[in-house]
Amino acid sequence: MLPMKANTPIPDDLAPVMNALCRVAADLSDLIARGPLGGRLGASVGNNTDGDDQKALDVMADDVFAAALKGTGIRWYASEEQETVNEIDADGTLALAIDPLDGSSNIDVNVSIGTIFGIQPALDSGEATFLRSGRHLRASGYFIYGPQTALVVTFGDGVRQFIFDRATATFTETETVPTVPASASEFAINASNYRHWSAPVRAYIDDCLAGVDGPRAKNFNMRWVASLVAETHRIMCRGGIFLYPGDARKGYEQGRLRLVYECAPIGFLVEQAGGRATTGTAPVLDRVPDSLHARTPFVFGTIEKVDRVTSYHDLPEREASALFANRGLFRA
Numbered sequence: 001m002l003p004m005k006a007n008t009p010i011p012d013d014l015a016p017v018m019n020a021l022c023r024v025a026a027d028l029s030d031l032i033a034r035g036p037l038g039g040r041l042g043a044s045v046g047n048n049t050d051g052d053d054q055k056a057l058d059v060m061a062d063d064v065f066a067a068a069l070k071g072t073g074i075r076w077y078a079s080e081e082q083e084t085v086n087e088i089d090a091d092g093t094l095a096l097a098i099d100p101l102d103g104s105s106n107i108d109v110n111v112s113i114g115t116i117f118g119i120q121p122a123l124d125s126g127e128a129t130f131l132r133s134g135r136h137l138r139a140s141g142y143f144i145y146g147p148q149t150a151l152v153v154t155f156g157d158g159v160r161q162f163i164f165d166r167a168t169a170t171f172t173e174t175e176t177v178p179t180v181p182a183s184a185s186e187f188a189i190n191a192s193n194y195r196h197w198s199a200p201v202r203a204y205i206d207d208c209l210a211g212v213d214g215p216r217a218k219n220f221n222m223r224w225v226a227s228l229v230a231e232t233h234r235i236m237c238r239g240g241i242f243l244y245p246g247d248a249r250k251g252y253e254q255g256r257l258r259l260v261y262e263c264a265p266i267g268f269l270v271e272q273a274g275g276r277a278t279t280g281t282a283p284v285l286d287r288v289p290d291s292l293h294a295r296t297p298f299v300f301g302t303i304e305k306v307d308r309v310t311s312y313h314d315l316p317e318r319e320a321s322a323l324f325a326n327r328g329l330f331r332a
């Protein structure tokens with residue numbers, strides 16, 4: 001039985017890939033739902049090439065996705081968990097970048113985690129294929145393993161949503177789709193890094209925190225799940241803004257998130273859903289990765305908010321610093 005029940009056809013050449021991704025996501029969803037009954041999924045098993053702690057589920061998810069893509073038209077497979085690009089089928093015409101398991105610090109604590117993917121045409125060289133801007137993506141999306149397991153995907157013509165129906169083991173398309181609302185009052189950022197941020201980011205967050213008493217004359221709420229997929233799903237449904245800026249910590253000059261596996265696929269999806277996705281200063285889809293595992297500062301969500309962050313970056317450095325000095329709520 002097909003693992004997807006779609007209201008309208010999925011592009012012919014992408015359907016085998018999508019079916020394979022859905023089959024694996026269905027199995028992962030069942031495994032994740034069993035929690036500790038399914039084994040020690042959150043156990044540390046080593047480090048990936050970026051030095052990130054790898055959990056058992058990170059490695060398992062990578063293995064099963066790669067295996068399932070054989071014979072689906074994928075030539076090149078680039079995974080956050082692997083150092084180099086793998087060739088799956090020499091005669092494939094497509095390339096897939098994947099964060100097999102996103103939000104892995106949440107595996108053991110029963111909080112939503114996910115899978116992020118982007119699909120583009122394959123060039124003769126695997127590396128050259130992925131070292132292009134996100135403008136080359138044909139499709140991108142995520143699976144969220146939460147109270148519902150869902151697939152949210154774009155094929156470049158708006159956004160589609162499928163909910164995993166456990167009764168039929170089928171990802172069933174919904175009539176309504178998440179579209180980033182034009183106004184909202186939530187922001188998401190890891191505020192524990194406040195002291196490491198640049199002046200424009202501090203000034204933006206200070207103005208949110210100042211609420212009705214500050215220049216925005218409005219109160220804001222804050223959320224931080226530490227699963228990019230979960231933050232994305234919330235913003236797709238309810239609006240708001242997500243920021244993971246570059247900061248002054250060693251190794252975080254370009255933030256934490258990976259352009260190829262996380263930010264370009266999410267950026268494409270968010271734009272298709274009526275939102276905006278940038279590096280803080282320019283469209284993230286225009287950014288060309290200089291290496292497979294390149295990181296990028298990432299800001300996305302409701303257009304008006306994301307544009308405001310860009311305008312704070314446009315201020316001359318002296319002005320942004322003055323804003324921070326005047327408005328900083330964390331001054332001693």
Ligand SMILES: O=P(O)(O)OC[C@H]1O[C@](O)(COP(=O)(O)O)[C@@H](O)[C@@H]1O
Pocket residue numbers: 052080099101102103104105190226227228229256
């Ligand atoms: O722990 P931090 O610095 O707040 O970072 C959280 C971010 O890191 C991530 O967990 C990185 O993804 P992985 O779990 O795939 O490494 C994002 O999902 C999340 O937005």
Ligand SMILES: [Mg+2]
Pocket residue numbers: 099101102103228262
């Ligand atoms: Mg991730």
Ligand SMILES: [Mg+2]
Pocket residue numbers: 058080099100101102103104
């Ligand atoms: Mg990951």
